[in-house]
Amino acid sequence: MNKAFSQIRQSGANRSVDEITQGRRLRRLRKADWSRRLVQESRLTVDDLIWPIFLCEGENHSEPVDAMPGVERYSVDMAVRQAEKAAKLGIPAIAPFPRENMEFRDVNGSYIANPDNLINRTVRAIKKEVPQIGIITDAALDPFTIHGHDGILRDGVIVNDESVEMVVLGALAQAEAGADIIAPSDMMDGRIGAIREALDTNGFQDVAIMSYATKFASAFYGPYRDAIGTSGLLQGDKKTYYIDPANSDEAVREAEQDLAEGADMIMVKPGLPYLDIVRRLKDVFAMPTYAYQVSGEYSMIKAAGANGWIDEERVMMESLLAFKRAGCDGILTYFAVEVAEKLARG
Ligand SMILES: NCC(=O)CCC(=O)O
Numbered sequence: 166m167n168k169a170f171s172q173i174r175q176s177g178a179n180r181s182v183d184e185i186t187q188g189r190r191l192r193r194l195r196k197a198d199w200s201r202r203l204v205q206e207s208r209l210t211v212d213d214l215i216w217p218i219f220l221c222e223g224e225n226h227s228e229p230v231d232a233m234p235g236v237e238r239y240s241v242d243m244a245v246r247q248a249e250k251a252a253k254l255g256i257p258a259i260a261p262f263p264r265e266n267m268e269f270r271d272v273n274g275s276y277i278a279n280p281d282n283l284i285n286r287t288v289r290a291i292k293k294e295v296p297q298i299g300i301i302t303d304a305a306l307d308p309f310t311i312h313g314h315d316g317i318l319r320d321g322v323i324v325n326d327e328s329v330e331m332v333v334l335g336a337l338a339q340a341e342a343g344a345d346i347i348a349p350s351d352m353m354d355g356r357i358g359a360i361r362e363a364l365d366t367n368g369f370q371d372v373a374i375m376s377y378a379t380k381f382a383s384a385f386y387g388p389y390r391d392a393i394g395t396s397g398l399l400q401g402d403k404k405t406y407y408i409d410p411a412n413s414d415e416a417v418r419e420a421e422q423d424l425a426e427g428a429d430m431i432m433v434k435p436g437l438p439y440l441d442i443v444r445r446l447k448d449v450f451a452m453p454t455y456a457y458q459v460s461g462e463y464s465m466i467k468a469a470g471a472n473g474w475i476d477e478e479r480v481m482m483e484s485l486l487a488f489k490r491a492g493c494d495g496i497l498t499y500f501a502v503e504v505a506e507k508l509a510r511g
Pocket residue numbers: 303305350385386387388389390458459460461
């Protein structure tokens with residue numbers, strides 16, 4: 166018996182490690198890089214990435230988003246160049262979000278239906294110049310309302326059915342502009358079925374729907390509101406339409422409903438703090454499942470990295486690998502370009 170074992174015995178343990186593990190030593194396969202690679206269960210590739218980008222008015226113009234270091238808003242022409250860069254890197258899809266000027270916002274968010282709003286102009290331009298990249302558009306009303314809510318606000322209430330009508334008009338305008346996937350993030354009841362019906366009756370059978378099926382009433386969206394210019398506007402909170410962060414069964418019911426109404430893909434949002442929901446939805450429905458690593462998650466990693474408290478690049482890669490392990494088919498992440506560049510370097 167070697168010295169270490171005799172020390173275990175002396176310390177009071179009666180059995181040797183081999184007796185305790187019955188010879189099943191799980192470290193055996195971790196001993197070398199080659200064997201670790203051989204047993205690796207999840208992998209992150211460029212095919213897993215969806216890149217959300219922010220838009221603003223202007224020409225040849227970009228401006229930093231203060232609350233999201235490294236993230237910029239781009240004018241339409243510059244957004245096209247960004248789409249080109251993403252396509253070259255092999256990123257499958259891009260998701261544009263607009264910071265609309267205040268003059269275009271109203272109580273009903275009606276500018277979402279305008280064919281010449283920022284999203285629709287950008288979609289048309291990218292489709293024309295970078296046709297090989299997929300475009301995913303959000304049909305929620307928050308970038309277009311003066312109160313910052315995703316729906317229409319009447320007497321302090323977000324009215325569901327009227328909001329759905331507006332969301333549908335927005336979705337149709339986006340499909341008309343050339344969007345490949347409509348991804349409504351508003352959480353109104355019935356909007357997936359209504360969008361599907363409207364798309365089909367208007368000749369857009371091939372436009373898919375990625376439902377933000379389980380969007381939680383989270384504090385992790387803070388920096389995004391800076392990015393689209395709604396942080397000072399929001400009256401109250403979004404708890405009457407987003408899911409309570411305490412609930413998991415309710416998330417299953419939301420996903421079930423959206424799939425029954427015709428969603429092709431489902432999304433969980435936020436991401437990292439909600440990986441249990443991803444795993445549950447993937448196991449229950451076996452559908453294409455995505456997660457949104459939201460602005461607060463991004464900015465926390467950036468801030469800790471900038472302070473030297475964590476290794477930013479390694480945490481970025483690990484966080485995204487965790488989404489894959491949880492069952493995601495893809496991730497919306499502001500890190501998409503950085504990750505794609507890193508993966509390309511090897
Ligand atoms: N509809 C898109 C978002 O709400 C994004 C939220 C975030 O990144 O915090």
